[in-house]
Amino acid sequence: MRQLGGRKCSFLLCLGMSTLICSLIYLRTRTPSEPKPLERTGCNAFSTECSAFLGTEEEVLWYPHDCQIEDYVHNSGLWCSDLTRDLHFITSPLSFEEKSYPLAFILTIHKELEIFIRLFRAIYMPQNVYCIHVDSKSPPEYQAAVRRLVGCFPNAFLSSRSEMVTYAGFSRLQADINCMKDLVKSDVGWKKVVNLCGQDFPIMSNLELVHYLKSKEWRDRNMTPGIKQPQYIRYRTQFQYREIVGSHLARIGAKQLKGPPPHNLEIYFGTAYYALTRAFVDFVLTSETAVDLLKWSRDTFSPDEHYWVTLNNIKEAPSSNVGANWSGAVRAIKWADQESLHGGCKGRYVRGVCVYGLEDLPWIINTNSMFANKFDSKTFPGALDCLEHWHRNKVLTQATVPIQTSWQLSMSSTNSSSYFNMSTAE
Structure with missing residues (x-):
């Protein structure tokens, strides 16, 4: 009997432990896990050099x-309502004028997740529409993070077809075309489309872009800065090139x-970046001339630097701007070969283009361009920090609606509840 009683106690103990474990598992699966809150402590203050062009007092530190x-x-536990709040996305149109003139954006990205997030929230407005093309060779975790972020916004989407760029x-070039095919199907009545890469950042506010x-x-008019193809650049379209997928271009044969x-199109040479009317995008996607030029450009070198500007110099093209040359900010x-014009790079050159340092910012702001290129948050983090801080300040200052607290990017060391002396609304 004593042995039987011992076995009974052991059985009851095991039963109790099993019940407890099952209960814990049940409660854990039934209770949604809260996303980890965005860390708000330990942030380093912006460089005091920011004060020189931010117009703030030197003794006031901003975090x-x-x-x-x-x-x-x-x-993985991210909730969209928390994301838009904690990452300070603007969730309402800031003026009637902006609401009445929606823009479309094409973003082609492949790395630097943090820069993409900061670029996206800087240009994001709920009345606009955004197509994001993620390079198909980007790491799976990067693609998943972008997909998770973009999925929180009804007016943003990933390109329906991804290229290995x-x-x-x-x-x-095909990546932009893919996004254009998606954008013309959008319910947003966008007026113009602007394309960006992952190392860009805006200088103009959305309101200034609209103006x-x-x-x-x-x-x-379309904005495609460029000129008739110079002699020294004609090798790009005179010879044939083969794309080693995801790696580099190789010239086919010596002669x-x-x-x-x-x-009989005359080829032009210019920037790969543009601002195009919707009618011109329709022309690009449906015109026999545009489609044939696209096919012809398939084996050229850097075709995005001749395709848009060549089509924009066709008189019959909608919103064409024949002979515009390099006009358009x-x-x-x-550029490394134009230091006499800009005074040199304070960061460092990569492929002949300046990766901006903090001391480049006064020059950037004074150019009055739409966007600046390029930034690296790991090499020169201060440059992007300060420009982002300056840009959001300008955006909120120009708003004609009450400012929500969550739209603020930073706080001062003297008064964490105020932001550039602007009133806020929840």
Whole structure:
């Protein structure tokens, strides 16, 4: 009997432990896990050098609200309502004028998740529409994080077709075309489309973009800075190139020439970045001339630097701007071979383009361009920190609606509840 009683106690103990474990598992699966809150402590103050062009008192230090942006987006328990609040996305149109003139944006990205997030929230407005093309060779965790972020916004989406982008290859041009095909199906009645890469950052506010693109000079015109193809650059379209997918371009043969461009088109050379009307995008996607030029450009070198500007110099093209040359403040860029014009790069040159340092910011702001390129948050974090701080300050100052507290990016060391002396509303 004593042995039987011992076995009974053991059985009851095991039963109790099993019940407790099952209860804990049940409660854990039934209770949704709270996303890890965005870390708000331990943020380093912005460089005191920011004060020189931010217009703030030197003794006042400003601290960002968020320090762990990338970690937050990687969090599997992310809730969209928390994301838009904690990452300070603007959730209402800031003026009637902006609401009445929605823009479309194409963003082609492949790395630097944090820069993408900060770029996206800087240009994000609920009346606009955004197509994001993620390079198909990007790491799976990067693609998943972008998908998770973009999925929180009804007016943003990933491109329906992803390319494995090669530097200077046709795939880079095709990525933009893919997004254009998606954007024309959007319910948003966008007026113009602007394309960006992952290392860009805005200088103009959305309101200033609207003013600039609606101005007398650009209201009915496409912006594709460029000139007739110079002799020294003609090798790009005279010879044939083969794209080593995701790696590089290789020239096909030493003397193998391409045939002439279709429809007797004169080839132009210019920037790969633009601001285009919706009618012109329809022309790009449906015109026989545009489609034939796209096919002809498939084996050229860096076709995005001749495709848009060539089509924009066709008189019959909608909103064309024949002979516009380099007009249009699309990008603030410091080229290595133009130091006499910009005074040199305070960061460092990569492929002949300045990666901006903090001391480059006064020059950037004074260019009055739409965007600046390029930034690296790991090499020169202060440059992006200060420009983002300056830009959001300008955006909120220009708003004609009450400012929500969550839209603020930073707080001062003297008064954490105030932000540039602006009133706030929940």
